[in-house]
Amino acid sequence: MKKLYLSLLATALLSVVLLSWLIDGIASNNDEHNDFNQQQALLSGMLSYLASYPAEQQRQQLATLNSHFNLNIGYAANSDLALPSPLRQQLYQEQGLTLADEEGLYLVRSTPQLADHHLTMRLPKPASSQHDLLLTVLFYCGFSLCMWLPLIPLTRRITTLANAATRFAKGKLDTRIASSRFSYTQQLERSFNSMAEQINALLAENKLMASSLSHDIRTPIACLRFGLDAVMDSEDEQSKQAYLTRMEKDLDTMESMLKSYLSFAALQQQNIELNYSRAELSPYLQEVGEQLLPQLGCIQVHIDCSHQLMVHADLHWLARCIQNILTNALRYANSQIVISAYTEAQQLHISIADDGPGVPTQERTAVLKPFYQSAKHRNQNGYGLGLAICHKVMLWHQGKLQVGSSAKLGGAQFTLILPM
Incomplete structure (x- = not known):
């Protein structure tokens, strides 16, 4: 919008200057200036003519000229003029004086030969005053037209945005607005494209969650159906108890599955507000690792972190992210896990490595997607949500999660990269 403000300001200033100059040129009438010069010349000639007559005959001669040439030149004593001394001296100069009264402007001039008298000539009213309203209307119309010009591309981009929103609302989810560096609404267009991407991603993940849930829940449901039929057909109490125990485990599996899926769905729809705080990284990693001590077994966890490193993040969500990766590492590691931290290019890197089979190169991008499970490890417990949650937590922190060997x-x- 800054570009729009500057464009409107520049247009307003330029249009005011140009229109003022143009209208002043129209309003200034050269004929009026020529008429004024002619009036001065006529009055000067009249003074020269009357100066050749005696003082007692000048009034009569002026009356004769007025009637003969249809003029309206006055003859009065200088004492009738309430003028200061400097202005009285200008009466005898070539240009004379231009005075004003309630009727308009008039010229006043005298010569020593008029014996303390002067001549007056009324000037015609300027014709330009009759066009003031028209010039005012022209000025505002021209100004409105100039201000409309920079708004044309703005209205076009707004129309483009409205059409894109309408198409998107009708189900064309691939609708995007092509960016233009000349647009006044670049930020709004980027926001629309970002919103469209987020909605697409959310719909895709919800669709994937629905299909994954419907696929994964079939197995425990089939087991429950088989167990129920077996209990109804069995007459042995011990066999019935075994079937009921197996059915209880299947119900626990279904409950755990639904809880995980619903938790991830809620996480997708929440508007997370991160609570950033600073902490020493080494003790923080020690504390996060201690929470997984019951799951370690024979696997050793080593932490390689300088005591001078600090972390600035939402410590709750970052801890959950690290725990998910550690839990995943414990599932596949053979004997050891190493947690290391270092800084590089104004970023904090937290790396978690294990000595397990690793992640195939072709699957390193897919494992960060929700509900993805490698074909080699589908028999392991889990629903493919842990790393997806980690990836989302890193996006919240304006960071990223890298998968490597x-x-x-x-x-x-797995390397967590956070801005410092």
Whole structure:
């Protein structure tokens, strides 16, 4: 919008200057200036003519000229003029005086030969005053037209945005607005495109969640159906108890699955407000790792982090992100996991590596998507949501999650990259 403000300001200033200059040129009438010079010349000639007559004959001669040439030149004593001394001296100069009264402007001039008298000549009213209203209307019309010109591209972009929103609302979810560096609404257009991308991603994930849930829940439902039929057909109490125990485990599996899916769905729809705080990274990682001690078993976890490093993030969500990756590493690691941290290019890198089988190169992007499970590890517990949550937490922090392989341990390596 800054570009729009500057354009409107520049247009307003330029249009005022140009229109004022144009209208002043129209309003200034050269004929009036010539008429004024002619009036001065006529009065000067009349003075020269009367100066050749005695004082007692000048009034009569002036009356004769007025009647003969249809003039209206007055003859009066200088004492009738209430003028200061400097202005009285100008009466005898060539240009004389131009005075004004309630009737308009008039010329006053005298010569020593008039014996303390002067001549007056009424000037015609300027004709331009009759066109003041027209010139005013022309000025405002021209100004409105000039201000409308920079608004033409704005209205076009707004129309484009409205049409794009209408198409998007009708189900054409691939609708986007092509950016233009000359547009006044670049920020609005980027916001629309970003909103469209987010809606597309949300719909795609919801569709994927629905299809994954319908696919994954079939197995426990089939087991429950089989167990129920077996209980109804069995007459042995011990067999019935075994079937009921198995059915209870299937129900627990379904409950865990639904809880995970609903938790992820709620996470997708929440407007998360991060609570940033600073903390020393080394003790923070120690505390996060201690929460997983019951799951370690024979796997050793090493933390390689300088005591001088600080982390600035939402510590709750970052801890959940690290725990998800550690839980995933514990599932595949053989004997050890290494957590390391370092800074690079004004970014904090937190790396979690294990000595497990690693993530195939062709799957390193897919594992960050929700509900994705590698074909080699589908028998493991989980629903493919842990890394998807980590990826989303990093996006909230304006960071990213990288998936690679550990050069030292040979297994998978997940790196959290946060801006410092």
